[in-house]
Amino acid sequence: FSSRRRHTRYISVTGVQTCALPILIGDRHRVVAERKLFAMKSSTLINAVAVAAATLTVNAFGEERGPSAYLGLGGSRGNAQLPASAGRIGNTSVQTASSQANASGTKLYVGYRFSPTWGTEFSYADLGKKYSDTLTTPTGSSLGGAKLKAWSWSGTGSFELLPHLWAIGKLGIARDRADVDTTCVGTTCTAPRKNSSWSPVVGAGAEVGLGNYGLRLEYEDYGKFSTGDVLSTGNSGSIKAHAVTLSLQTRF
Numbered sequence: 001f002s003s004r005r006r007h008t009r010y011i012s013v014t015g016v017q018t019c020a021l022p023i024l025i026g027d028r029h030r031v032v033a034e035r036k037l038f039a040m041k042s043s044t045l046i047n048a049v050a051v052a053a054a055t056l057t058v059n060a061f062g063e064e065r066g067p068s069a070y071l072g073l074g075g076s077r078g079n080a081q082l083p084a085s086a087g088r089i090g091n092t093s094v095q096t097a098s099s100q101a102n103a104s105g106t107k108l109y110v111g112y113r114f115s116p117t118w119g120t121e122f123s124y125a126d127l128g129k130k131y132s133d134t135l136t137t138p139t140g141s142s143l144g145g146a147k148l149k150a151w152s153w154s155g156t157g158s159f160e161l162l163p164h165l166w167a168i169g170k171l172g173i174a175r176d177r178a179d180v181d182t183t184c185v186g187t188t189c190t191a192p193r194k195n196s197s198w199s200p201v202v203g204a205g206a207e208v209g210l211g212n213y214g215l216r217l218e219y220e221d222y223g224k225f226s227t228g229d230v231l232s233t234g235n236s237g238s239i240k241a242h243a244v245t246l247s248l249q250t251r252f
Contacts, residue, residue, distance in 0.1 A: 069112045072216065074247020076105045078127035080148060080225075081240045103128025103148075107245045111156065119156040121170065125149065125222070127243055129179075147179040148241050150222045152201045166207045168218065174201040178225040178239050197238070199223025214249045 082099050105128040111121035129147035154172025161167050180193040205218025221242040 070251040072249030076243040076245040078243040080131040101131040103130040170203040176225040195226030
């Protein structure tokens with residue numbers, strides 16, 4: 001009988017086992033075939049890993065900015081320019097210089113991206129309520145302030161600056177509102193007022209894609225929040241405001 005071990009043929013003759021030289025011709029073909037099969041499997045595995053890595057990269061960093069809807073929520077830091085005033089509250093003359101005030105707020109927005117470049121967005125921004133100014137009177141001073149909020153609709157545009165990093169811009173219209181607090185001078189007080197105004201809104205910022213999520217930092221100018229005399233003194237102007245917002249968004 002014969003057996004095969006390590007490419008060597010062994011033959012037992014009359015009870016004595018002898019060892020012949022390796023039979024190389026058939027073995028050589030088998031080894032070459034095995035090497036080709038191994039190389040083919042390795043190439044297939046490498047290609048599969050490369051495709052998977054490319055897919056994960058696209059999904060992980062959001063390079064595919066095809067048609068999609070998205071929702072965002074973030075915190076903002078608003079800045080308001082408060083108007084100068086030289087008027088009266090009741091029978092008391094009041095005066096204040098133009099000033100600026102800051103407050104923290106929130107922003108919620110929803111949008112749709114028609115293409116990697118163009119889209120549209122609707123947002124609600126609560127710019128906070130600590131926008132106040134000091135009214136000077138002959139007998140002392142009084143504090144007047146307002147809470148600012150805005151609803152806006154904009155067209156958006158995007159441009160890829162670097163891989164995974166996009167510059168964004170927007171232009172639209174906003175319905176701004178200033179809820180002015182009661183201001184009292186002595187025993188005379190102004191009534192709370194809600195001042196509204198239509199204004200253009202412009203914005204610019206940057207966005208980083210993180211799969212189905214994105215991180216956005218943007219600046220927006222909301223324009224005027226009132227049509228005039230926002231402090232009810234008879235001679236005050238309008239409040240103007242802008243905000244810087246950092247938000248997290250998800251697409252769906």
